[in-house]
Amino acid sequence: MQEYAGRLKLVLKHYPYRYRDYSSIAAQATEAAKVQGKFWEMHDLMMEHKKLDRDSLIGYAQELGLDVPRFQRELDGKVYLPIVDADVALAKKLNFFQTPTFVINGQVLVGERPIEKFRELIDKALAKVEQQ
Amino acid sequence: MKKILIFLLLFLGTLTQALARDSVIVPIGNSATLGPTNAPVVMFEFLDFQ
Incomplete structure (x- = not known):
């Protein structure tokens, strides 16, 4: 990204594999962090630590100084699942089958x-x- | 002769698919972005975190 600063924009779309335990909850967690302005920070923590279970995700939210009760409530309520599902539907429509x-x-x-x-x-x- | 025809059909099918994929349009929507809004190059990443 730095190499092409000002000339390149990265757009992230979710494509969680349906049979993996934490793929979907991790994608939803980034969306929950996004509404609190910390999408990329959450993304980076996930990539760094690789642990994606619910408790780890809540730990990352704490580390980032997010409103944790809100984050937890939205994660447990699957508030952002429709956003993730919409990206999956788009990927399938485009005949993408790999990440x-x-x-x-x-x-x-x-x-x-x-x-x-x-x-x-x-x-x-x-x-x-x-x-x- | 039949085998050559089948091979050609498969080859053309694959080529058509590859060419079609060269012009994929992906809507940005409300997805998270990094970089300037008016960047000349836009790279989409379909990602699975796990």
């Missing part, structure tokens, strides 16, 4: 790829935009 899947200015990149591949696609997209 991570990336779309860079319309170009699809499936799976974890070397950074060079991302540079190649981003540079191509930038060149195309500059030509227009």
Whole structure:
């Protein structure tokens, strides 16, 4: 992101695998953190610690200084499940069946790829935009 | 001859799918974003945290 500062925007869409224990609750937790202005901070903590059970997520909320009772209430009430489900429906509509899947200015990149591949696609997209 | 035709049909099918995927449009909606709103390049990531 820093390499392309000012020229690249990242948009995160949820695509929790339905048979994994904590995929959906983790996605919902980021949305619960988002309404309190800490989406990316929660995202980073999850990526760093890898523990995604309910207690760990509440621990991250505490660490980030969120309103924990609200976070907990919304998580337990599955308030943000419809948002996660809408992203899943979109992914299925686009025939995406694997995570991570990336779309860079319309170009699809499936799976974890070397950074060079991302540079190649981003540079191509930038060149195309500059030509227009 | 039949095998060649089947191969060609499969190849063209795969090629069509690949070309169609090159022009995927994803709505941003209310999703979390990082970076400037008017960035020339937008990268979507469909992610499973687990």
